[in-house]
Amino acid sequence: MDLFFSDFAANLGGPKNPLYLLHDRLKTEGRRVVDLVRGNVNEHGIVYPPDILAGILKEAAAAARIYRPDSLGQLPAREAIARYYAGLDISAGHVLLTPGTSVSYWYCFKLLAENGDEILCPQPSYPLFDYIARLAGLNMTHYRLDESRNWAIDLDHLESQITAGTRAIILISPHNPTGMVADDEQLRGLADIARRHALPIISDEVFSEFLLDLEAFPRIASTNAPLVFTLNGFSKMFALPGIKIGWMAISGDEHLVKKSVAALDLISDTFLPVNEIAQFAVAEIFTQGKLFLDEYRNYINRCRSEALAALQGLSFSPPRGGFYITLRTDRDEEQLAAALLERDGILVHPGYFYDIAPDHLVTTFIDEPGLVGEHFEKISRQLR
Numbered sequence: 001m002d003l004f005f006s007d008f009a010a011n012l013g014g015p016k017n018p019l020y021l022l023h024d025r026l027k028t029e030g031r032r033v034v035d036l037v038r039g040n041v042n043e044h045g046i047v048y049p050p051d052i053l054a055g056i057l058k059e060a061a062a063a064a065r066i067y068r069p070d071s072l073g074q075l076p077a078r079e080a081i082a083r084y085y086a087g088l089d090i091s092a093g094h095v096l097l098t099p100g101t102s103v104s105y106w107y108c109f110k111l112l113a114e115n116g117d118e119i120l121c122p123q124p125s126y127p128l129f130d131y132i133a134r135l136a137g138l139n140m141t142h143y144r145l146d147e148s149r150n151w152a153i154d155l156d157h158l159e160s161q162i163t164a165g166t167r168a169i170i171l172i173s174p175h176n177p178t179g180m181v182a183d184d185e186q187l188r189g190l191a192d193i194a195r196r197h198a199l200p201i202i203s204d205e206v207f208s209e210f211l212l213d214l215e216a217f218p219r220i221a222s223t224n225a226p227l228v229f230t231l232n233g234f235s236k237m238f239a240l241p242g243i244k245i246g247w248m249a250i251s252g253d254e255h256l257v258k259k260s261v262a263a264l265d266l267i268s269d270t271f272l273p274v275n276e277i278a279q280f281a282v283a284e285i286f287t288q289g290k291l292f293l294d295e296y297r298n299y300i301n302r303c304r305s306e307a308l309a310a311l312q313g314l315s316f317s318p319p320r321g322g323f324y325i326t327l328r329t330d331r332d333e334e335q336l337a338a339a340l341l342e343r344d345g346i347l348v349h350p351g352y353f354y355d356i357a358p359d360h361l362v363t364t365f366i367d368e369p370g371l372v373g374e375h376f377e378k379i380s381r382q383l384r
């Protein structure tokens, strides 16, 4: 029987990418493949200390025993998040808990745009936003990150991409997959554009705890941008993707913040989607996770140093934050990714997966320290 499905459901799938066909063949032949794509630290033993987490969750379950939902999220959790942004003008009343950054994007899209409207996002881009925008009935438009300036935001290009249908600008800093971290000057420029065109900024900061050689992290929320949604969560910050805790912190002109919070409160009330036990665990996960976060950062720094040492002499923009590196090559990127997989058993992505002009490779440096250097020696050999 045939029945009606949405365009999205009707047009699922499509042929599998040749790189993944090769990947599947190697796996059926029993070859070991090193995945330098996923960047999942849990797979390498980086986990929030289980004993501490068990204690926190036990207390949280007791606190959550009687269901008294708060559509913005339980107050102790929002207070802890507001403390995390100490120095910025963010109070607990301007924080909304969500089940993750991806859902925060969805809420922002539903708050700010109507079907067919445009959201301006960086190019290169992490494919997630395209899917979320499509599900929300929106179109993605793109502004350039300039590789010749360490992938800095091309503010002139950004402004030229704004149309009458643009409803928000996405900022991703640290950026996935280039590792760019926007500096204060760029953020001030972006804030001026946002004010000139009366546009909100959705600021994705999920990698903000993982910076290289930066004393302080520049935040768009400390500029004069009219309305900012700062997105983050425990997925990357505490290596706890499964706990499904994310949030948005809303800042900017008072009347815009107030209007946003009121609407988000209602959107969230419609679903009440965040696990209550997880909500009551938020404050203690922050407090008791400090030592772990230091160790976790050291681990990331060791991995990154090994990767960068092996890539020395090659021309590329070293990442300033996050878990990924984007490398340039003179060879065809698809052939090179296939050669790395077939010869060296290393899975990396060609740049076009991220909307990067040819020819680039995108790779994470997350693996066991000690092995990262070996993998990147192999990548480096192929690139030279």
Ligand SMILES: Cc1ncc(COP(=O)(O)O)c(C=O)c1O
Pocket: 100, 101, 102, 103, 126, 128, 172, 175, 176, 204, 206, 232, 233, 234, 235, 236, 241, 246
């Ligand atoms: C830049 C960026 N934003 C958001 C996400 C998704 O975050 P969450 O797991 O909180 O939904 C990812 C996941 O890798 C990401 O790379």
